[in-house]
Amino acid sequence: xxxxxxxxxxxxxxxxxxxxxxxxxxxxxxxxxxxxxxxxxxxxxxxxxxxxxxxxxxxxxxxxxxxxxxxxxxxxxxxxxxxxxxxxxxxxxxxxxxxxxxxxxxxxxxxxxxxxxxxxxxxxxxxxxxxxxxxxxxxxxxxxxxxxxxxxxxxxxxxxxxxxxxxxxxxxxxxxxxxxxxxxxxxxxxxxxxxxxxxxxxxxxxxxxxxxxxxxxxxxxxxxxxxxxxxxxxxxxxxxxxxxxxxxxxxxxxxxxxxxxxxxxxxxxxxxxxxxxxxxxxxxxxxxxxxxxxxxxxxxxxxxxxxxxxxxxxxxxxxxxxxxxxxxxxxxxxxxxxxxxxxxxxxxxxxxxxxxxxxxxxxxxxxxxxxxxxxxxxxxxxxxxxxxxxxxxxxxxxxxxxxxxxxxxxxxxxxxxxxxxxxxxxxxxxxxxxxxxxxxxxxxxxxxxxxxxxxxxxxxxxxxxxxxxxxx
Numbered sequence: 001x002x003x004x005x006x007x008x009x010x011x012x013x014x015x016x017x018x019x020x021x022x023x024x025x026x027x028x029x030x031x032x033x034x035x036x037x038x039x040x041x042x043x044x045x046x047x048x049x050x051x052x053x054x055x056x057x058x059x060x061x062x063x064x065x066x067x068x069x070x071x072x073x074x075x076x077x078x079x080x081x082x083x084x085x086x087x088x089x090x091x092x093x094x095x096x097x098x099x100x101x102x103x104x105x106x107x108x109x110x111x112x113x114x115x116x117x118x119x120x121x122x123x124x125x126x127x128x129x130x131x132x133x134x135x136x137x138x139x140x141x142x143x144x145x146x147x148x149x150x151x152x153x154x155x156x157x158x159x160x161x162x163x164x165x166x167x168x169x170x171x172x173x174x175x176x177x178x179x180x181x182x183x184x185x186x187x188x189x190x191x192x193x194x195x196x197x198x199x200x201x202x203x204x205x206x207x208x209x210x211x212x213x214x215x216x217x218x219x220x221x222x223x224x225x226x227x228x229x230x231x232x233x234x235x236x237x238x239x240x241x242x243x244x245x246x247x248x249x250x251x252x253x254x255x256x257x258x259x260x261x262x263x264x265x266x267x268x269x270x271x272x273x274x275x276x277x278x279x280x281x282x283x284x285x286x287x288x289x290x291x292x293x294x295x296x297x298x299x300x301x302x303x304x305x306x307x308x309x310x311x312x313x314x315x316x317x318x319x320x321x322x323x324x325x326x327x328x329x330x331x332x333x334x335x336x337x338x339x340x341x342x343x344x345x346x347x348x349x350x351x352x353x354x355x356x357x358x359x360x361x362x363x364x365x366x367x368x369x370x371x372x373x374x375x376x377x378x379x380x381x382x383x384x385x386x387x388x389x390x391x392x393x394x395x396x397x398x399x400x401x402x403x404x405x406x407x408x409x410x411x412x413x414x415x416x417x418x419x420x421x422x423x424x425x426x427x428x429x430x431x432x433x434x435x436x437x438x439x440x441x442x443x444x445x446x447x448x449x450x451x452x453x454x455x456x457x458x459x460x461x462x463x464x465x466x467x468x469x470x471x472x
Contacts, residue, residue: 031214031218031219033151034152034160036219037163037164038167039209040143041163041166041168043104043206043210043213044140044167045174045206046171046205047104047140048107048137048140048141048168048171049169049170049172049174049289050111050175050203051107051111051133052285052289053172053175053178053289054114054196054199055068055072066417067123067126068269070413071126071127071129072130072265073413073414073417074131074134075131075133076134076409077131077134077407077410078130078131078132078134078135079134079138079141079403079405079406080404080407082135082138083142083398083399083406084241084396084399084400085399087099088142089238090139091143091395092395096143096147096213096215097210097211097213097215099140099143100140101211103136103137103138103139103140104210105204107133107136107203107206107207108201108204109129110126110130110133111200112129114126114196115193119193137402141398143213143395144398145381145394145395145397145398145401146216146398147213148161149381149385150216150388150391150394154310154385154450155306156304157303157382157386158301158302158313158378160300161296161303161381161385162297162301163300165292165296165297165374166293169289169290169292170289170293171202171289172285172286172292174286175202176289177283177286179282180279216391240396241396244388244396247387249442249446250387250400250443252443253380253383253440254400254404255435255440256376256383256437257380257404257405258405259376259433260380260401260404260409261405261408262411262428263373263429265409265415265425266416266422266425267369270339271335271339271365271369272284272285272288272366273349275348276350276353277350277351279352279353280351280359283363287367288370291369291371292371292373292374293374294371294374295370295372295373295374295378296374298371298374299382302316303378303379303382314386314444315445317379318441321379322434325372325433325434326434328365328371332369335361337423383440386448412425415428
């Protein structure tokens, strides 16, 4: 595997320590781009990975899924309101480490609110913690996206996305397996206090790991272009943001972003939450996130195929999403008709994984839903990485991604909380996915062989706008 990183001693940004001594081998390893990719992956393993373990159980492990659904609406609304025009500019000024420390503590807070709900039934605290987590998640995901899409060379971006997706979703899988073991003999329909305590501790450890993230200027990658200190002003950042987002290729990608989490509410609260008992929901959640590991690997390898040009890989990825999407959602349609009939007969939250005659098909469908989520999000990140190698521009694109992703998710969770018909929610998700892929065709066809200078061109154009304003 080729690597375009350079030795710190030859790094034009920070070549040597004071006194002329070269950096130590440990420091060189620590600042290697892949070391930072792995580190941010483990941070997400601990924080959003454990959060996914909670939400994947349906209703965050509670019998009453309305509280969790409304908390998710608050969370995603806060993310949509802050990710682009609040967190993006802050990231450009303070860097990824500060953003991770600002956002990471909100994950254990949310787990603690669910622990409190088990004891007191205080739903308002859960919803408030969800809103705070939405702001914190904006900081974490903007930092994560900028690191993942710009810290490696162009020909390795698919592998970087795959590596992140595997480690990150291992968190959801491990957390769900732990819940499965803790709640194996439970008959209450609600996960135990021990589940929330264990996940809270892991989330807090992930927050601590944020201390070890490097600033972009320290990472040993020759193509990485940090934003000069002289350009770090709010007007410049706003101009770069507007200039980046007004690109028609980005506009055509917005429906992809909007749909990226829109199916979570249906899959987690209806497919998993209404069909299975608590221990099988925990098992399904583990399988869902493990399937995402496989899905991220498949899509990452597909998007890094060395024998194909980057424009060809963009087209192959799009066709792969259309084919797998139609097949998986088609199976989901058959399942939803079966579930509607079953619930009408009085069966609800009662399928156990040991009942192979009932559980095998629905469990495999849930696994494929997890794979498709990884296919979709990996492709979105790859398209964003194909637009620019600049961390500042990448932060804007990821901020836009999280903003529209959260807006779509909030809409879907609100529809779920309003208890709209299950088939209506299913049809909405399937239709939005296929429609978004059609609208994205111009962006897919516009992918170029390289994007090594596009980010710098965006920044230069915005700089010229600022200079023109000063002259006036």
